[in-house]
Amino acid sequence: MLEVQELTKKYGKNVAVDHVSFMVQDGQVGILLGPNGAGKSTIIKSIAGLLRYEGGVGINGMKARSLEAKKIFGYVPEIPAMFEALTVREHIEYVKRAYNSDITEEEIDALLTRFELLDKQEKLGNELSKGMMQKVSICCALAIHPKVVMLDEPMVGLDPAAIKELKEVVLELKEKGCTILISTHMLEMVKDLWDVMFVMEQGKIIATFNKNEIADKDIEELFFEVTEPKTGGEEHE
Numbered sequence: 001m002l003e004v005q006e007l008t009k010k011y012g013k014n015v016a017v018d019h020v021s022f023m024v025q026d027g028q029v030g031i032l033l034g035p036n037g038a039g040k041s042t043i044i045k046s047i048a049g050l051l052r053y054e055g056g057v058g059i060n061g062m063k064a065r066s067l068e069a070k071k072i073f074g075y076v077p078e079i080p081a082m083f084e085a086l087t088v089r090e091h092i093e094y095v096k097r098a099y100n101s102d103i104t105e106e107e108i109d110a111l112l113t114r115f116e117l118l119d120k121q122e123k124l125g126n127e128l129s130k131g132m133m134q135k136v137s138i139c140c141a142l143a144i145h146p147k148v149v150m151l152d153e154p155m156v157g158l159d160p161a162a163i164k165e166l167k168e169v170v171l172e173l174k175e176k177g178c179t180i181l182i183s184t185h186m187l188e189m190v191k192d193l194w195d196v197m198f199v200m201e202q203g204k205i206i207a208t209f210n211k212n213e214i215a216d217k218d219i220e221e222l223f224f225e226v227t228e229p230k231t232g233g234e235e236h237e
């Protein structure tokens with residue numbers, strides 16, 4: 001379970017995230033949606049512990065900054081960061097040891113195969129394309145057998161095969177009872193994945209939708225219902 005309480009982040013005088021609270025339950029996929037600059041990455045980076053913020057973040061009932069919480073928490077950043085001198089496989093081995101993960105060599109092989117990295121496992125971090133880095137970053141997050149996973153714009157830069165694989169991985173994690181939070185503005189990509197959707201605008205959550213409460217409405221329909229009237233109205237007045 002992921003719980004965010006009254007999260008506020010200011011960059012100088014700019015309030016990027018303004019008293020935001022939300023919750024994603026076990027076995028649910030939460031989607032953070034919103035236009036550029038809405039505050040999605042700031043929320044994600046705050047949850048991941050990369051920023052100082054006001055408010056509270058809970059991971060399975062533990063404080064997000066605690067070591068126990070970090071052990072069960074996988075994070076795929078918007079911009080992947082590689083160790084230049086480690087190979088693809090060494091990245092995963094490194095994470096395995098750092099987190100004391102029980103992932104087996106066979107599972108690592110399977111993960112690399114899924115993301116078409118098996119034949120690239122000896123490539124160094126500084127020899128990878130952006131998409132390959134993104135895939136390594138996803139594999140590293142999965143290698144710790146996480147209970148909570150957060151993905152910041154994960155589809156950007158991935159090829160269609162990797163997008164398909166990632167969607168399947170997300171659904172498998174969900175089946176296992178993991179909590180997943182995905183930040184995106186690519187509505188189409190998360191259509192079949194989401195359980196709860198938080199629509200952001202200017203640092204605030206302006207609408208929350210639960211999939212089981214919205215009948216057969218389309219995710220795009222819902223998004224534009226809450227975001228369009230303001231801009232549309234202004235244009236016609």
Ligand SMILES: Nc1ncnc2c1ncn2[C@@H]1O[C@H](COP(=O)(O)OP(=O)(O)OP(=O)(O)O)[C@@H](O)[C@H]1O
Pocket residue numbers: 011014016034035036037038039040041042043185
């Ligand atoms: N390091 C920073 N220093 C100062 N202001 C920042 C910084 N990072 C983000 N901001 C500001 O915080 C606000 C929210 O930005 P954020 O990156 O969280 O939005 P986003 O919803 O993730 O956007 P995008 O979809 O473009 O990634 C914006 O006004 C942005 O200019």
